[in-house]
Amino acid sequence: MLGQTTTFLWPLKTCMFFAAFVCACGLSLVFPIVGIVNYMLVYQLHPGKMWWGQPLEDLGIRYSMTAAMCLVLGMLLSGGRVPRSKTLLGSWLLLVLFFTGIVLWSFALNPGTTDYGAILADKMVKMAIFLICLVRMGSVRGNFKVLLWTFVIGTIVIGYDALGAPQDDFADGRLNFVGGPDFRESSGLAVHMAAMIPLIGVVFMVTKAKQWRAVAVLSGILAINTIVLCRTRSAFVGLLVGGSIALLMVPRGWRLKVYSVIIVGCIGAFSLADEHFWSRMTTIMRPDDYASDGAIQSRIELWTVAREMFLDHPFGVGVGRFKDYAHLYNTGEYLYAFEEPGRVAHNSYLLCITELGIHGFAVFVVIICIVLVKLRRCFQLACEADEPHASRLLAYGCFLSVIVYLTSAAFTDRLYTESFWWVLAMPVCLERLLTAEVIEQEELEPELTPAWDPMYDDEFINIPTADSPRCAFT
Template identity: 25%
Template sequence: MAKFALLFLFLFASGILAALFISPVSAVLVYQLVYFVNPDNSWWAASIPGLQYSFIAALLMLFMLTIRYKELSGKAQWKDQPVFKWMIAILFMYVFMINFAVVTGVHKSFTYEFTKLVIIILAAYKLITSERALNACLWAYIAGVTYIGYIAYSVGRDGQGRVEGIGMIDTGGDGNMTAAAMVPALIILTYMAWMGNKKIRILAIICGGFIANGIVLINSRGAFLGAVVGALFFLMYMIFSRYQRKGQKGTAILIILIGLSGTIYVADEAFWSRMETLQDIDDGGKSGSHRIDFWMATFDVLEDYPLGVGVQGFIELSPNYLPEHYFEGRKVGKATHSTWFQALSEIGWIGFLFLSALIISTFKLSRKTKRYLIQVENYDAYFKVLALEGALISFLVAASFIDRARSEMLYWLILFIAIASNIYYLRFVDPGSKKRKTLGAVGAHRS
């Protein structure tokens, strides 16, 4: 039996026992393990029993929520989080669109999967009720994408200079989608390295190396842009924020130098050649600028189908709305190649407004949390929330060039911000008036 197979089975079984007898958050860690490792698609899959690991992990989360519901509800209440109402509104739109979807069977299948995702997110929110639990989940995410980076290194590029066929189950092995899910970890790692001790910093450098190398091997232009924007967002706050720790600006500059050095070291000629195509807008095939044609076609589709066309509806109808040259030698249509236009085409203007409201409410909640943390002078948590914001921004930038409106990573990143707001802010204010419940909040944050 392969060593990875043994390690996976050990961690899977240990996580189940830990959830049952130690802490319910272990159920979330088990789910993350299965999601990122994607055992059914691993080269060592034949060495493990053919169980439905994802289903078992999800069932474990729901079981732990059920038996500990009363205790957990006192620490995390769904009604206090505006983001959840928008998630449910988006889900209702997908359910409603079953009646109007162009490809009904595919739409039903993906709506079922999306329903499971929303349920998992709601359950995870109640199971992750402490700073320690949140940190554990962030490290589990980092470990998961580090593993994917290692697999990318082991597999290597194919004949087209890309790495395909790896990643989480909801990416379908698409390299761009996998890279987009890896990018946010780099911003979170930056925070972990800054705040951590020497051992944590060494671990962060090792994990960051595998993740960055994996992104380079995948050669995703959208992921590269996402990494640049997300990192600049967080580092600029580190450098120019009024709230400074000792040596903060110097640390930020050092991180920038290490990042640049690391990028130069792992990035090869093939990577830079692909990134240079971003400037070649005259050749849409090289630069990806032809995506604008797909985006504009979405508005034409909506003129005929104001409610949207459901999952895969745009792909099915695209030959009717795009020039013929896009389909030479193709048996299937074209996707929108953008999370925003994907949502617009699948669930129409109403669904798009729900998705926009979800993103806006997430950043509003984050802003309120940061303001409160500044008031109580908990600057460590303040920068953690900034790092989570930067992680979400990096994903949204990368996802602007691929279809990720229903991706697990998008909703997990929103969840991390919601959990941070609960741990650092909502517990210490009156949900109605948003006034501080107790002056003891400062001590509670720092304990």
């Protein structure tokens, strides 16, 4: 009506985020790597659940989907800025697509599939598309470093949010409801932050500028602080295993620096941890108390349920349906497993085999094995890459991050978590970029003598392997 005005005022933080998101989507059409960063940060931020993102709810924006669409469109329009590759997909991405097909097939074949299953199926499709873009864009050194820094910045944002979390976000002294949709529970958040620590450490050591090193240090401190606030044993076990392997497999030339970083990190972790944290972690070392620990005992009981479910349904119960089938095995003998409705498997591998069947589990295992093979190849290729010293450390950091996530995944559900698949994709990116650099160097080198010539029995071209002194890691 005449004489009336409508106020349309957003908080400053809301305006800043919206402007940054729109700019990032626009830049993605020209610079696809910006689209990768945009998607990863939006996933970790989860704007819809932040107070400054709530004023934008009326716009109905699907941030991740919008960022993904702009990224794909940018890769199609700006082909000159997309790294060239002789291989369109490769074995790992083909298996990821095959695994996604199994997820969709299980969704279609199992009647009565819930909305939760539909959400997971939709998520796997979106995730597979993004992984294709991620591997392609991350296959050059500059872009790979951008990916690492995206993890660092994302950790700072999540860690800062955790630092200022209100008391309502804590349940039984454990932090929840921080970060993206995959981190809404303490276990998922802590495991993600634990997997970021090796990558943050690598960024710190390969970065020369002091101001950027300070950013990496801040990221590491916030990651450790968030893990302490979550008080999650699965992440702690993952860090124990990863830390033990880290001490045994330090690349030659980095030992003093790596040991120093680990020692300083441990001192910082001990200073941040409180009595509540250690009292919960020490229960891991007391098997006699497992029966009286509700959280541990419920996991053991749920794993037993998962085993029985698999024996009854070897081809899977369908994506997202473990929760629906679990109560059918409530015979009354389990004291803790069914205290709350809709319990999950608390084990990514058991979740995979129960929901997707033996065939889905087999593909998942092969996907992991290929990642480990590519990591071994990264260690070998690093010797002949453009930056051998730094490349060895990059392979080392990716390896530790994968180990932390795979170990922690045995005690929590990470099968449909995007950051879990990002960590698995990092060695694939690294192997591609190292292979491209080695091939480029071989093409530039003048052809002097063949690798073996019968005229020169004693003259061989020494091609370094993982067993040669130049490539030694222990």
